[in-house]
Amino acid sequence: MSDSCAGTHGTGKPVFTAHAGRLAAVPRLMALDQHGELTSAHVRLVATAVGRSERAVWRWVAKARTTGHVAAAPRTRFTVTPELRRLVVLWGGNASAVHRELEQRALADPRLPKPPSLATLHRALRRDLAPGERAGLAQGEAARRAFDVFGKRPPGHRNEAWEGDHKCVPVRVWVEDELVQPWLTWFIDCARKVIMGLAVTPHAPSRDAVLAALRTALDRGEPFGPAGGLPGLVRVDRGKEFLCGTVTSALGAFAVPVVDLPAYSPHLKGTIEALNDAVEEMLFVSMPRYVHQQRLTGGHTADPDEPALTFEAFVELLLKWVHWWNTEHKPRALGGLTPMEAWRCDPTPLHDVPAEQLAHFGLEDDGRTRTITTQGVRWRNRHYIAPWMVGQAGVRVAVRHLPHHDTTIEAFGLDGAYLGSAVLAEEASEEQVRKVRKARTAKARRLRADMKAAARLRRERFKAVTTATPPERLGALTEAEAEAELAESAATDLRRANPGYIPHQPVPDGWARPIPPAADGPGNDTPEENA
Numbered sequence: 078m079s080d081s082c083a084g085t086h087g088t089g090k091p092v093f094t095a096h097a098g099r100l101a102a103v104p105r106l107m108a109l110d111q112h113g114e115l116t117s118a119h120v121r122l123v124a125t126a127v128g129r130s131e132r133a134v135w136r137w138v139a140k141a142r143t144t145g146h147v148a149a150a151p152r153t154r155f156t157v158t159p160e161l162r163r164l165v166v167l168w169g170g171n172a173s174a175v176h177r178e179l180e181q182r183a184l185a186d187p188r189l190p191k192p193p194s195l196a197t198l199h200r201a202l203r204r205d206l207a208p209g210e211r212a213g214l215a216q217g218e219a220a221r222r223a224f225d226v227f228g229k230r231p232p233g234h235r236n237e238a239w240e241g242d243h244k245c246v247p248v249r250v251w252v253e254d255e256l257v258q259p260w261l262t263w264f265i266d267c268a269r270k271v272i273m274g275l276a277v278t279p280h281a282p283s284r285d286a287v288l289a290a291l292r293t294a295l296d297r298g299e300p301f302g303p304a305g306g307l308p309g310l311v312r313v314d315r316g317k318e319f320l321c322g323t324v325t326s327a328l329g330a331f332a333v334p335v336v337d338l339p340a341y342s343p344h345l346k347g348t349i350e351a352l353n354d355a356v357e358e359m360l361f362v363s364m365p366r367y368v369h370q371q372r373l374t375g376g377h378t379a380d381p382d383e384p385a386l387t388f389e390a391f392v393e394l395l396l397k398w399v400h401w402w403n404t405e406h407k408p409r410a411l412g413g414l415t416p417m418e419a420w421r422c423d424p425t426p427l428h429d430v431p432a433e434q435l436a437h438f439g440l441e442d443d444g445r446t447r448t449i450t451t452q453g454v455r456w457r458n459r460h461y462i463a464p465w466m467v468g469q470a471g472v473r474v475a476v477r478h479l480p481h482h483d484t485t486i487e488a489f490g491l492d493g494a495y496l497g498s499a500v501l502a503e504e505a506s507e508e509q510v511r512k513v514r515k516a517r518t519a520k521a522r523r524l525r526a527d528m529k530a531a532a533r534l535r536r537e538r539f540k541a542v543t544t545a546t547p548p549e550r551l552g553a554l555t556e557a558e559a560e561a562e563l564a565e566s567a568a569t570d571l572r573r574a575n576p577g578y579i580p581h582q583p584v585p586d587g588w589a590r591p592i593p594p595a596a597d598g599p600g601n602d603t604p605e606e607n608a
Contacts, residue, residue, distance in 0.1 A: 098123070106141075115138070236425065238311075257279050260280065268423075273294035277391075301399075311334075311335050314337075327438055440478060448474075454476060485498055
């Protein structure tokens with residue numbers, strides 16, 4: 078019989094370890110021994126199987142006859158205690174520092190047991206703590222999760238489940254003379270990996286971004302079509318914008334539940350998290366002003382004056398990448414198909430959203446009715462007009478609008494029929510809006526400069542010392558400077574108390590001054606002066 082047959086893995090080594098072989102073989106040998114059937118052939122067979130000598134197996138049998146225990150007696154050894162785990166956390170996973178701490182405690186308190194050697198401590202940590210536990214005690218929960226095992230959801234069909242998320246784009250782009258990091262809100266089909274829809278905002282997103290991305294995802298037209306339709310459910314991770322009443326009611330009207338996943342659990346929505354990582358590694362990393370790019374000595378980038386993209390150019394590049402992902406990229410999980418090809422090959426029926434319902438998807442309503450006048454519809458103390466309002470004066474309508482969008486409203490009849498859109502009648506021009514924003518920015522910068530100047534005044538600096546001497550303040554103040562500053566402070570306080578107060582100025586030399594009274598009293602006047 079070759080080495081690859083019974084008892085080996087094809088390498089000549091026994092299948093069982095000595096400990097496992099002893100646990101498996103000794104009960105059988107003892108059963109044979111009790112019936113008087115145990116022979117040297119049985120012992121020789123067990124010894125060959127577990128890789129031990131016949132003498133060792135006979136010792137196992139003798140030990141079992143005497144004590145009745147099948148396994149070897151456990152050895153006393155150093156183990157990891159709860160106190161030792163706390164010391165590992167205290168010293169950030171540094172076993173040498175933990176060992177020094179144990180030695181110092183033993184020296185300070187002779188009643189404590191002598192600490193083990195450093196090698197013994199290392200063996201105990203490796204034996205009693207799993208790799209994930211060691212990483213967690215040293216670096217925290219995020220490091221521990223890197224060693225966890227996560228299950229994978231079974232493959233489903235298209236539109237069975239979507240996942241949505243926000244992503245702060247790690248690229249600085251120009252938005253009205255200011256560098257900002259835009260935010261991306263998007264949805265992906267979990268089964269076919271198709272990006273269903275997205276919305277980009279120059280600032281942190283709110284519920285209007287979620288509704289805009291959902292509207293593009295539900296619509297089966299361009300630019301993300303023919304993918305679309307109603308999903309079975311949408312998974313999110315407790316984002317307040319996804320869970321607000323407007324979004325949940327908008328999807329609830331189509332019987333689409335929003336599944337609220339536990340916080341800080343990215344593994345429960347792995348599809349969208351993988352997409353977030355992919356877009357950064359495949360697109361954002363190559364863009365100018367990428368915030369995580371390589372740094373030189375001193376923390377500076379190779380080209381600190383690198384020109385940034387405009388917001389419009391960034392959105393255009395992002396949409397091109399999304400089109401490439403849907404129509405050209407071939408994820409491994411799709412078996413050589415692009416996401417859009419896998420979508421088209423899926424025979425699962427789709428549930429489309431009618432155009433008339435999609436037109437007012439996600440709109441908010443305050444529940445009031447308004448009357449069309451000759452000036453249009455008045456909403457929030459503003460008038461909105463539209464061509465379809467001509468000849469409709471006196472008709473009562475219901476007004477609905479997208480969150481945070483006050484330049485356009487949607488009007489509906491009292492029977493729910495959609496009438497049309499209306500725009501703000503007296504909207505300021507782009508130039509006027511730009512001037513107002515510049516004025517606001519200038520005021521904000523001036524206030525920021527005043528606050529920084531005040532902070533410099535409050536900051537006290539001291540001379541550097543090389544010996545243990547009392548600290549000595551820098552910036553000596555003369556008596557004249559102190560008096561001048563106090564006088565200016567008093568004048569400022571008066572101006573705040575009385576805004577019309579004007580401090581006295583020195584009298585010019587050319588002005589006539591009153592003659593001071595004589596030193597003599599009234600009784601000393603001369604007759605000439607009395608006359």
